[in-house]
Amino acid sequence: MKQIIAIGGGGFSKYGEYSPINSLIEEYCLQQTGKSCPTICFIPTASGEAQKYIIDFYRFFGQLNCKPSHLSLFDLPSSDLESFILEKDAIYVGGGNTKSCLALWKEWKLDVYLKKAWEAGVVLSGISAGANCWFEECVTDSIPGNLTALKCLGFLKGSCCPHYDGEKNRRPTYHQLLQETKLSNGLAIDDHVALHYIEDQLTRVVRANEKGSAYKVEKSNQKIHEEKLESIFIGDLM
Numbered sequence: 001m002k003q004i005i006a007i008g009g010g011g012f013s014k015y016g017e018y019s020p021i022n023s024l025i026e027e028y029c030l031q032q033t034g035k036s037c038p039t040i041c042f043i044p045t046a047s048g049e050a051q052k053y054i055i056d057f058y059r060f061f062g063q064l065n066c067k068p069s070h071l072s073l074f075d076l077p078s079s080d081l082e083s084f085i086l087e088k089d090a091i092y093v094g095g096g097n098t099k100s101c102l103a104l105w106k107e108w109k110l111d112v113y114l115k116k117a118w119e120a121g122v123v124l125s126g127i128s129a130g131a132n133c134w135f136e137e138c139v140t141d142s143i144p145g146n147l148t149a150l151k152c153l154g155f156l157k158g159s160c161c162p163h164y165d166g167e168k169n170r171r172p173t174y175h176q177l178l179q180e181t182k183l184s185n186g187l188a189i190d191d192h193v194a195l196h197y198i199e200d201q202l203t204r205v206v207r208a209n210e211k212g213s214a215y216k217v218e219k220s221n222q223k224i225h226e227e228k229l230e231s232i233f234i235g236d237l238m
Contacts, residue, residue: 001121001198001199002118002119002121002197002198002199002200003032003118003121003123003124003196003197003198004118004123004124004125004134004155004156004195004196004197005025005028005029005032005123005124005125005126005194005195005196005197006125006126006130006131006132006134006135006156006160006162006189006197007025007125007126007127007128007130007131007162007189007193007194008127008128008131008162008163008164008166008188008189008190008191008192008193008194008212008214009095009127009128009162009163009166009189009190009191009192010025010127010166010191010192010208011025011026011127011192011208012026012056012057012060012061023060023064024208024234024235024238025192025194025206025208025234026060026061026064026092027064027234027238028194028206028234028237028238029090029092029123029125029194030064030065030066030090031238032090032123032196033089033090033123035089036065037065037066037067038066038067038089038090039066039067039069039087039088039089039090040061040066040067040068040069040088040089040090040091040092041068041069041070041071041084041085041088041090041091041092042054042057042061042068042069042070042071042092042094043070043071043091043092043093043094043110043126043130044057044070044071044072044096045071045073045093045094045096045100045101045104045105046093046094046095046096046097046098046100046101046128046129046130047094047095047096047097048096048097048100049072049073049074050096053094054070057070057092057094058070066090069088071084071085073104073108073110081108081109081110081113082109082113082116085110085113085114085116085117085122086113086116086117086120086122088117089122089123090122090123090124090125091114091117091123091124091125091126092125092126092127092130093124093125093126093127093129093130093133094126094127094128094129094130095126095127095128095129095130096128096129097129097140097142098129098132098133098138098140098142098150098152099140099142099143099150100142101129101133102133102150102152102153111153114153115153115155118155124155125194127162128162128163131160131162131189131194131195132150132152132160132162133152133153134152134153134155134156134160135152135153135154135155135156135157135158135159135160135186136151136152136154136156136157136158136159136184137149137150137151137152137158137159137160137183137184137186138150138152138159138160138161138162139159139160139161139162139170139173139174139177139183147169147170147173148177149177149182149183155200156197156200157200158184158185158186158187159178159183159184159185159186159187160186160187160188160189161174161186161187161188161189161217162188162189162191163189163190163191164188164189164190164191164214164215165190165191165212166190166191170188171188174188174217175217175224178217178218178219178224179219179222179224181219185216185217185218185219186216186217187202187214187215187216187217187229188214188215188217188226189214190207190212190213190214191212192207192208192209192212193205193206193207193208193209193212193213193231194206194207195214204232205229205230205231205232206231206232206233206234206237207231207232207233207234208233208234210233212231213228213229213231214228214229214231215227215228215229216229
């Protein structure tokens, strides 16, 4: 079964500490593997493999029932890269610069290996840039001072806009890019909210707070239409 969990923002990557609101989505990702103690690999490429980010990952996931590891493309694992990815139960892609991340992945064929892992049943997840990457297109702040459209991996159809309620320019910029036909119709995700895809279909929207949501955002008849999607509090599922 193919699964992708795209997270809009928040979580351990923002706060670097364990608390209920910061852990619910991450615990949900682990739960979807169906394993009692799953292996999970953190891919911090988008952050430039920031050491604090990696340390925060181990500190955070070390408190959960899992076996954490991480992938550095500058200090590659001793096993071949494809095998290293395919042997994991879950992948968690960190936030940062989506454009630079994708460029480096393609040089190492990590995009190919991640697709193989997805097709083999490894749960793919990620936050911000790590949510953007799975879609055909996204809204990204990869270019400093600007929010722009970017082509992504295309595992999932349409476009993605994370941080929809977390950054004031995200909503108007997403609307503008759709209006100018620089992006295809897609989904916007609030912080502390995740889209759970099974196969290539959006199956569930989950949230770790009281009011977060996701939105279907489309251009139709030269106007932008926004539909709030029903979301489920993760605490009710676990």
